[in-house]
């Protein structure tokens with residue numbers, strides 16, 4: 001492709017950010033496209049351990065990846081039928097809006113601008129996060145308020161970059177930003193000591209720290225400087241697909257509330273008399289109809305992926321290298337003082 005053509009394409013991509021019209025580009029529903037293709041195109045970013053990462057055999061796993069697995073289980077009957085796209089933060093929204101992926105699940109924060117100006121919709125929240133700072137323990141820094149004049153590693157095209165500016169402005173402090181679109185470069189630059197602090201969502205900091213040669217040499221400062229509600233994103237205008245994605249996540253959360261796991265779902269399905277569980281599992285009513293899915297859609301999510309708590313524990317919980325405690329956090333179930341709450345299955 002010639003340079004001019006590339007330039008034109010680039011300009012188109014940028015322009016597309018503000019003016020994308022999903023109805024023009026896509027006449028077929030995403031559900032039909034995915035079913036015909038037989039694979040779900042799931043967009044993650046550069047690997048972020050615990051959220052989306054590749055194991056030695058090339059398979060993807062993680063809390064965010066499990067959302068894609070849930071959608072694939074519901075729609076295609078098989079949680080493994082996924083093709084992963086891995087692009088940088090800077091182009092993630094354009095790639096989704098252009099139809100290159102069916103859903104974006106990659107530690108992405110719901111914000112007003114993203115929801116209303118990029119041709120996208122956020123489909124619920126599956127991890128409540130907030131931005132923080134990581135420093136080397138031997139720096140002696142104990143609070144973000146001590147970062148005046150610091151050099152800070154930050155990834156471009158993120159809410160992180162914007163919150164960083166807000167925080168220092170509000171606190172009348174200055175900083176030098178080391179910016180990069182590449183999360184690996186941000187991580188490595190901080191680890192080799194070229195930045196005094198690394199800033200990101202606290203979960204991402206925990207995830208990065210787990211990749212360091214000496215994780216115990218680093219600490220995450222106590223301040224949380226923003227709200228980062230992370231959730232899956234779909235194209236604006238395809239409401240049924242949006243419903244599928246949102247309710248796939250809801251099934252995982254509600255299954256935990258109802259005490260149903262991947263191991264127990266068969267027994268529950270055979271024996272339960274609970275009306276709401278019966279509706280969720282397709283034993284009564286027709287809750288599947290509006291989604292365009294068969295009656296076993298929710299059963300398959302629980303059977304093949306598990307409930308939210310199972311996914312949390314195996315991917316980011318205290319028994320993993322990521323080690324993000326859940327008890328007492330916003331990510332606990334609402335019945336345990338957290339924010340994980342779904343509308344009723346009726």
Ligand SMILES: N[C@@H](CCC(=O)N[C@@H](CS)C(=O)NCC(=O)O)C(=O)O
Nearest residue numbers: 045046048107108109158159183204
């Ligand atoms: N939640 C923020 C920040 C997202 C973020 O920076 N995520 C990290 C997680 S380590 C990242 O960039 N990962 C690599 C990637 O997605 O390419 C946003 O939506 O802008």
